[in-house]
Amino acid sequence: MPEPKNALAPEIRQSLVDAARSSQHNAYAPYSRYRVGAALLTASGEIFTGCNVENAATPAGICAERTAVAKAVSEGHRQFVAIAVITDDGGSPCGTCRQVLNEFSPQLVGIVATSDGEAVYEAPLTELLPRSFGPANLRRADSSPYGHE
Ligand code: THU
Secondary structure, rough: OOOOOOOOOOOHHHHHHHHHHHHHHHOOOOOOOOEEEEEEEOOOOOOOHHHHHHOOHHHHHHHHHHHHHHHHOOOOOOOEEEEEEOOOOOOOOHHHHHHHHHHHHOOOOEEEEEEEOOOOEEEEEHHOOOOOOOOHHHHOOOOOOOOOO
C-alpha cells in the first residue's frame, strides 16, 4: 500500500496507538459495551487521550474522540496533527467526531486500529469528511464573529 500524504513517522504513530489503547481500558461503556480509546496529537507535540463516557440518559454520553478534543482545547490547544482511534473491531470515528475535529484541524490524520494492534487505515480528515462545513463558512470579510478568538 502506498504511504498516504501527511504520513506520520512510525514511532509517533506507535505512541499514539499505544496511548489510545491504554485509554480504551478506561472506557465507561456499560450500555453499549463498545469500548473506544483515542489519542490526539497536538501541533506542539503533546498527546491528549480520551475514552467514551456513556450515560444512563443516552445523549449525555460522549465519544472518545470528543473527550480528547475537549481535554486538549480546555488546556489551550487548538491545532492537531493526528488522532488514533482504537476499538475491538477497528470501527471508524463517527460523523459528529469528524465534524468536531474539522472545526480545529481539517488537515489532521486519522489512524484507525484494533485493540489487537491491527492497523485498519490511516487517512486525512479531508478524505474522511469531504466537502465539509466549517468555521470559514461563518466568517465574513466585514465583521468576524470570532474577533475575540
Ligand atoms: N463511540 C465513540 O466513542 N466514538 C465514535 O466515533 C463512535 C462511537 C462510542 C459512543 C458510544 O459510547 C459507543 O461508542 C457506541 O456507539
